[in-house]
Amino acid sequence: xxxxxxxxxxxxxxxxxxxxxxxxxxxxxxxxxxxxxxxxxxxxxxxxxxxxxxxxxxxxxxxxxxxxxxxxxxxxxxxxxxxxxxxxxxxxxxxxxxxxxxxxxxxxxxxxxxxx
Amino acid sequence: xxxxxxxxxxxxxxxxxxxxxxxxxxxxxxxxxxxxxxxxxxxxxxxxxxxxxxxxxxxxxxxxxxxxxxxxxxxxxxxxxxxxxxxxxxxxxxxxxxxxxxxxxxxxxxxxxxx
Numbered sequence: 001x002x003x004x005x006x007x008x009x010x011x012x013x014x015x016x017x018x019x020x021x022x023x024x025x026x027x028x029x030x031x032x033x034x035x036x037x038x039x040x041x042x043x044x045x046x047x048x049x050x051x052x053x054x055x056x057x058x059x060x061x062x063x064x065x066x067x068x069x070x071x072x073x074x075x076x077x078x079x080x081x082x083x084x085x086x087x088x089x090x091x092x093x094x095x096x097x098x099x100x101x102x103x104x105x106x107x108x109x110x111x112x113x114x115x116x
Numbered sequence: 117x118x119x120x121x122x123x124x125x126x127x128x129x130x131x132x133x134x135x136x137x138x139x140x141x142x143x144x145x146x147x148x149x150x151x152x153x154x155x156x157x158x159x160x161x162x163x164x165x166x167x168x169x170x171x172x173x174x175x176x177x178x179x180x181x182x183x184x185x186x187x188x189x190x191x192x193x194x195x196x197x198x199x200x201x202x203x204x205x206x207x208x209x210x211x212x213x214x215x216x217x218x219x220x221x222x223x224x225x226x227x228x229x230x231x
Contacts (some may be wrong), residue, residue, distance in 0.1 A: 013221035033218065042122075043160075045207060056218055091159070103210075104150075105219060107160040 002026070004108035006092050015081055021077040021111045025094030025116045032075050033095075033101060037110070038088040046090075049075065050097070063075055082115045089113070118143040118209045122222035129197055130230050137192040137225045139181075139207030146205075146212035149190040150219070151181055154204045163205070166190060177201065201231045 005024045013019050025032050034046040045059035049069045060066070064082075069075040079086055089110040095103035124137045141147060152220035164175025168192040171183040181192045190207060202223045 035221075043221040045220070046219065048218045093160075104162050104165065105152075105160075107152075109159045 004092055004094050005107050006108040006111050008111060009109065010112045010114075012116065014116050015084060016081055018078065018080045019082055019113065021079075021090050021113070023075045023077070023092030023094075023100075023108060025073065025075070025092070026096075026106055027073075029094035029106070030072065030097045031095045031097050032069055033093045033105065034075070034077050035091040035093070036061075036088045037091055043091070046077070079113075082113075084115050087113055087115045118147060118211060118217075118220050118229060120207050120209050120222035122207050122221055122225050124225050126139050126226045126228065127222065128228045131199055132196045134195050135193065135197050135201075135227065137207075137227065139190045139192065139222060141188050141190065141207075141209045143188075143209065143211070148210045148212050149181075150185060150208040150210070151175065151179070151190075151192050152206045152208060152221075154206065154224075156203065159208065163192070197227070197229050199229050199231065201226060201227060 007022045030051045031087045032049040036044040048056040064080045067077045089112050091110045092108045093105040095105045097103040121140045124166045129135045149166040151164045152160045156159045163179055166173045166183045170173045174180045180193050181190055183190050204226050206224045207222040208219050210219045
């Protein structure tokens with residue numbers, strides 16, 4: 001079946017513009033994560049959606065970052081007034097937690113964001 | 117809260133040599149542990165995971181990891197590496213028996229294989 005898809009694969013924008021990044025998780029997966037991976041850095045957790053529960057936004061670096069998940073499926077990460085330090089690869093992952101939480105995350109290919 | 121420490125940011129080894137990538141975690145509750153691999157210009161994929169049972173876990177591509185509760189470690193090993201193992205490896209931890217808890221990743225270890 002289809003894996004996690006993300007669009008666009010690459011996005012170049014000017015400082016100060018808003019951008020939207022999209023994630024289509026694997027069908028039926030109730031958990032969805034957004035991460036940021038800066039050049040040479042590890043994975044920085046941004047936000048976590050699990051079913052109908054309130055999202056865990058504890059990783060969002062500033063109020064310029066927000067994310068939505070519509071209908072428990074597609075998610076959009078929005079960055080307002082982009083800054084050069086926002087340049088990174090943004091990764092989305094989905095999983096299907098069992099009752100024991102033994103979920104494996106499946107990652108999308110990422111969106112490479114470059115802010116000029 | 118859980119946390120993960122990968123002690124080595126880069127590990128260079130010669131082809132066919134053994135390798136160990138270190139991972140330590142901290143948690144006051146039971147955890148699930150994972151290793152993910154990211155090949156150049158690709159997404160992350162699961163290498164192996166420990167949920168319960170045998171402390172020695174075998175994964176894909178000849179990798180294995182051993183869960184050591186007393187040392188709170190989950191080191192990744194391979195007896196003989198190949199050029200194709202060049203990648204970045206991430207250790208991750210998740211609170212056990214909790215579908216709502218999020219997975220926490222370490223900062224990654226870049227494995228480079230020299231011919």
